[in-house]
Amino acid sequence: MEPDNHLVVKNVVKHYPIRKGLFSKIVGNVHAVDGVSFQIDRGKTFGLVGESGCGKSTLARLLMSLEPLSGGQILYKGQDISRFSKKHIFEIRRKMQLIFQDPYSSLNPRKSIGHSIEAPLVTHGIAANRKERRELVTQMMDEVGLDVEQFKRYPHEFSGGQRQRVCIARAMILEPEFVLCDEPVSALDVSIQAQVINLLCNLQKKRNVTYFFISHDLNVVKHISDVVAVMYLGRIVELAPKNVLYKRPLHPYSQALISSAPEVNLKQKKKRTVLTGDVPSPIDPPKGCHFCTRCRYVEKKCTNEPSPELIEVEHNHFVRCWLY
Numbered sequence: 001m002e003p004d005n006h007l008v009v010k011n012v013v014k015h016y017p018i019r020k021g022l023f024s025k026i027v028g029n030v031h032a033v034d035g036v037s038f039q040i041d042r043g044k045t046f047g048l049v050g051e052s053g054c055g056k057s058t059l060a061r062l063l064m065s066l067e068p069l070s071g072g073q074i075l076y077k078g079q080d081i082s083r084f085s086k087k088h089i090f091e092i093r094r095k096m097q098l099i100f101q102d103p104y105s106s107l108n109p110r111k112s113i114g115h116s117i118e119a120p121l122v123t124h125g126i127a128a129n130r131k132e133r134r135e136l137v138t139q140m141m142d143e144v145g146l147d148v149e150q151f152k153r154y155p156h157e158f159s160g161g162q163r164q165r166v167c168i169a170r171a172m173i174l175e176p177e178f179v180l181c182d183e184p185v186s187a188l189d190v191s192i193q194a195q196v197i198n199l200l201c202n203l204q205k206k207r208n209v210t211y212f213f214i215s216h217d218l219n220v221v222k223h224i225s226d227v228v229a230v231m232y233l234g235r236i237v238e239l240a241p242k243n244v245l246y247k248r249p250l251h252p253y254s255q256a257l258i259s260s261a262p263e264v265n266l267k268q269k270k271k272r273t274v275l276t277g278d279v280p281s282p283i284d285p286p287k288g289c290h291f292c293t294r295c296r297y298v299e300k301k302c303t304n305e306p307s308p309e310l311i312e313v314e315h316n317h318f319v320r321c322w323l324y
């Protein structure tokens with residue numbers, strides 16, 4: 001493994017026990033994340049796509065040490081952060097920041113936006129005094145395209161796009177090295193989405209931050225990512241550089257997903273593959289390949305044998321399927 005990998009995730013698992021009865025006996029497990037491995041290089045964007053409930057946000061919480069792992073390892077610049085103490089996690093939080101989907105609920109409605117952007121500086125003891133902090137906040141507001149005059153305004157006085165700019169400013173003010181964005185533009189209009197994505201791209205160029213970018217929207221992920229991973233029922237089923245994945249998806253699930261994305265499909269003029277059936281429950285996922293219940297190429301092996309591993313089919317192109 002190369003030492004300049006910013007984040008290395010090894011076989012990460014998260015199971016939530018299901019308890020029932022008077023004695024809270026464990027009767028099963030939700031397999032929210034079921035053996036996920038990948039790595040991200042510094043200054044690059046790793047995009048994660050997948051249907052609702054496939055485990056994207058759970059994986060995000062694990063990467064940010066907001067929940068303990070059930071198994072596996074997360075190495076941040078070579079250090080195993082999954083075994084970090086609370087004190088260490090607090091320290092690393094300055095370098096690893098989060099941006100959520102709903103900018104309204106992630107801002108305190110009783111705090112002016114200036115104070116919200118300033119708060120992390122206070123928490124982490126950055127800047128000597130209030131005057132210095134205010135200077136940093138106004139610089140940051142300017143950088144994300146907010147009017148400095150709006151310092152004292154409250155979140156409800158802003159549009160969704162502006163509120164997301166506030167959240168981006170609040171994350172970036174700590175000069176993080178790694179920013180995890182969980183569906184950051186999904187609640188915004190398409191035109192505003194493009195502005196926010198461009199802002200994120202510009203900030204990345206200037207500051208060399210690494211992004212982990214989650215979205216269910218293939219077009220958004222295509223725009224921003226260097227590498228894209230497709231997740232299905234707790235597992236990454238395909239992982240490749242963006243252009244390779246969108247041009248030549250190999251996993252039957254990625255093929256169906258990409259062929260049904262309106263804009264991506266428009267350019268390629270390919271026939272659409274419609275997925276039939278529902279996503280199986282993560283409480284009791286299929287024994288073999290997780291996609292076997294909906295796959296049009298399904299064979300006996302797919303249901304009977306233990307799950308296939310993620311293998312490198314061509315340079316940097318990984319697939320988890322018996323077809324390859």
Ligand SMILES: Nc1ncnc2c1ncn2[C@@H]1O[C@H](COP(=O)(O)OP(=O)(O)OP(=O)(O)O)[C@@H](O)[C@H]1O
Pocket residue numbers: 016030031032050051052053054055056057058059216282
């Ligand atoms: N704390 C929890 N306890 C039990 N099950 C959970 C918990 N958190 C998540 N899950 C389950 O784990 C699975 C993955 O959820 P997750 O929120 O990670 O999906 P997601 O891919 O982010 O979906 P969406 O696109 O809708 O945001 C779901 O089946 C969910 O019900």
Ligand SMILES: [Mg+2]
Pocket residue numbers: 056057058
């Ligand atoms: Mg989610």
